[in-house]
Every structure is written in structure tokens, then in C-alpha cells.
Amino acid sequence: MIGLSHYLIVSALIFSIGLVGVLRRRNLLMLFFATEVMLNAVNIAFAAISHYYNDLTGQMFAFFVIAIAASEVAVGLGILIVLYKKQGSLDLDELTTMKG
Amino acid sequence: MYEQIAFYLFSVLTVTLFLITVMSKNVLYAMTSLAAGMVLISGFFFILGADFLGVVQLIVYVGAVMALYSFAMMFFDATRNIKEKSTHPALVFGLGGMSALVLVMMFAAPLYSEKIQAFYPMHPEAGNAQDVGIVLFTKYLIPFEVAAVMLLVAMIAGIILAGKKMDVSFTQDLSVDDEIMKQKDAK
The missing domain is CATH 1.20.120.1200 (NADH-ubiquinone/plastoquinone oxidoreductase chain 6, subunit NuoJ)
Structure with a gap:
């Protein structure tokens, strides 16, 4: 039988995949993808806890996480487009403009 | 099964x-x-x-x-x-896995206590959409409205950020654009 811990383990796996992506990626667009992966992992955990404790609060939090992710993508992509127009690249190593 | x-x-x-x-x-x-x-x-x-x-x-x-x-x-x-130079890939994998494991254990540990009670219990006879609607528009009404305002702000910010200098193309070769403009002027 599938229990709560199964879902939490899958969620932890996906979350660590996203975290590894955030740590090793150097392209800003790919960093955004990795954050989406992490947000989705958290949503799985919320929905599973909501189901196994028979409580709707987890699903509510998942809805707000989705809303925040949507607005984050809108603003973030706007900033990325401005940055690309200005610098011609999305590489984090080339954006070190604050060297003293 | x-x-x-x-x-x-x-x-x-x-x-x-x-x-x-x-x-x-x-x-x-x-x-x-x-x-x-x-x-x-x-x-x-x-x-x-x-x-x-x-x-x-x-x-x-x-x-x-x-x-x-x-x-x-x-x-x-x-x-x-995409060309990315990765420094110490094994270190990144180890650190990422370890910190994710620690985070998940930290947040999952209280779940296994027996003292958790459902605040807003589900009603299987009503259906999920009705349940969600009732809880969302009674207990979570203020966060819902705040989320709506936040989405509006994000939409305006996205339009303003991405809409700057929309008439200038950055993916094409600029000289091609100039030639097209010259041809238009000549006509």
C-alpha cells in the first residue's frame, strides 16, 4: 500500500534534483527551470499530507504556491529579457559587473 | 493495486x-x-x-x-x-543531496507525531472542488485577495519590463533591419 512516506520520499528526490540544478547551473534560464522543479516537489508533499491527514489546508497552500510561481515567472522573465537585451548573454559568470 | x-x-x-x-x-x-x-x-x-x-x-x-x-x-x-563550466560537480551533488535530505527530515519530523488534527476536514460526499471553494472563500479569503493583487502587480511588471524597446530587434542581424528600413525609405 502506498503511504505518506512514499510520497514524501518522491518529493524529497525531486526537491534534491532541483537543488542540484540550482547549484550547478550557470545559465539564468536553466536556474528558473530548476526553481520550478523545486516548487513542484513541494506541491507534491503538500497534496500528499493533505490527503493522508484528511485536511484541506495543504491543498490551499499548494494553490498559493502555484500563484506565487506564476507571478515569479512573469516578473523573472521580464527581468531576463531586459538583461539579455543589455548584456547579450544569460550566463552568470559573465554578469559579474560588480568587481571592485 | x-x-x-x-x-x-x-x-x-x-x-x-x-x-x-x-x-x-x-x-x-x-x-x-x-x-x-x-x-x-x-x-x-x-x-x-x-x-x-x-x-x-x-x-x-x-x-x-x-x-x-x-x-x-x-x-x-x-x-x-549552452556552454557551462561546472566546478567540482561531485561536491555540488553531495552538498545538494545532503542539504535536501536535512531540510526534508527537518520539516517531515513533526508530521510523524500523533498530535496533528485536521483544521478543515474534507467532506468526501461534497466533492473536492466544492470543498476547496468553501474553504478558500471563507478561511483563506484575505490571502486569496492578496494573491490576486500580487498577480496584477506581476502582470504589470512583466509588461513594463519586457515591453521596453520592443521596436528594436535583438535576435536578428541589425544591418539587415537597416537595409529593410532603407528600402522602405526609398519607396
């Missing part, structure tokens, strides 16, 4: 697809596998009985967010492979 088959299928497929997203050098491959993984995550929600959440995941994530990414891809050079 079917629940187990579906769970293992979905989990293996999502983990593989998200690994492709994180490891791939091509932006298009990464985006496509991210979209497919999100579709399969909505499958998890349907197994868990959160029907409305699954539908919202399909519409908002797979519909809106991925469409936004693919539109933004037109501004960037998506066909070229």
Missing part, C-alpha cells in the same frame, strides 16, 4: 524527466521535459484525490507558465547549446 502501479510509474517518469531538465545542455529539451514532468505531477494530484489542484496544475503550470517560457524563448538564442 492500480494506485501502486500509477504511483511508481509517475514517480519514475517524473524523476527521469526532471533529471533531463536539470542535466540537459539544450534549452528546448529542458523546457519540453519540464512541461512533461508537470503533466505527470498533476497525475499525482489526481491519485491523491485533489482533483481541483490537478486541474489548476495543468492549466496554470503546463498552460500558462510553459507558454510564457516558450514565448520568452523567442528573445533568446534557444537553438544553440
Whole structure:
């Protein structure tokens, strides 16, 4: 039988995949993808806890996480487009403009 | 039985697809596998009985967010492979895995206590969408309105940020544009 811990383990796996992506990626667009992966992992955990404790609060939090992710993508992509127009690249190593 | 088959299928497929997203050098491959993984995550929600959440995941994530990414891809050079120099890959994997494990244990440990009670219990006879609607518009009304204002702010910010200098093309060769403009002027 599938229990709560199964879902939490899958969620932890996906979350660590996203975290590894955030740590090793150097392209800003790919960093955004990795954050989406992490947000989705958290949503799985919320929905599973909501189901196994028979409580709707987890699903509510998942809805707000989705809303925040949507607005984050809108603003973030706007900033990325401005940055690309200005610098011609999305590489984090080339954006070190604050060297003293 | 079917629940187990579906769970293992979905989990293996999502983990593989998200690994492709994180490891791939091509932006298009990464985006496509991210979209497919999100579709399969909505499958998890349907197994868990959160029907409305699954539908919202399909519409908002797979519909809106991925469409936004693919539109933004037109501004960037998506066909070229990304060159990234990775420093100490083994260290990154070890640190990422360890910190994720610690985080999950930290937040999952209180779940296994027996003192948790349901604040807003589900009513299986009413259906998930009705339940969600009642709780969302009574107990979570203020966060809902704040989220609406936040989405409006994000929309305006996105339009203003991306709309600057829309008449200048940055992906094409600029000299080609100049020639086209000269031809138009000559006419």
C-alpha cells in the first residue's frame, strides 16, 4: 500500500534534483527551470499530507504556491529579457559587473 | 493495486524527466521535459484525490507558465547549446543531496507525531472542488485577495519590463533591419 512516506520520499528526490540544478547551473534560464522543479516537489508533499491527514489546508497552500510561481515567472522573465537585451548573454559568470 | 502501479510509474517518469531538465545542455529539451514532468505531477494530484489542484496544475503550470517560457524563448538564442563550466560537480551533488535530505527530515519530523488534527476536514460526499471553494472563500479569503493583487502587480511588471524597446530587434542581424528600413525609405 502506498503511504505518506512514499510520497514524501518522491518529493524529497525531486526537491534534491532541483537543488542540484540550482547549484550547478550557470545559465539564468536553466536556474528558473530548476526553481520550478523545486516548487513542484513541494506541491507534491503538500497534496500528499493533505490527503493522508484528511485536511484541506495543504491543498490551499499548494494553490498559493502555484500563484506565487506564476507571478515569479512573469516578473523573472521580464527581468531576463531586459538583461539579455543589455548584456547579450544569460550566463552568470559573465554578469559579474560588480568587481571592485 | 492500480494506485501502486500509477504511483511508481509517475514517480519514475517524473524523476527521469526532471533529471533531463536539470542535466540537459539544450534549452528546448529542458523546457519540453519540464512541461512533461508537470503533466505527470498533476497525475499525482489526481491519485491523491485533489482533483481541483490537478486541474489548476495543468492549466496554470503546463498552460500558462510553459507558454510564457516558450514565448520568452523567442528573445533568446534557444537553438544553440549552452556552454557551462561546472566546478567540482561531485561536491555540488553531495552538498545538494545532503542539504535536501536535512531540510526534508527537518520539516517531515513533526508530521510523524500523533498530535496533528485536521483544521478543515474534507467532506468526501461534497466533492473536492466544492470543498476547496468553501474553504478558500471563507478561511483563506484575505490571502486569496492578496494573491490576486500580487498577480496584477506581476502582470504589470512583466509588461513594463519586457515591453521596453520592443521596436528594436535583438535576435536578428541589425544591418539587415537597416537595409529593410532603407528600402522602405526609398519607396
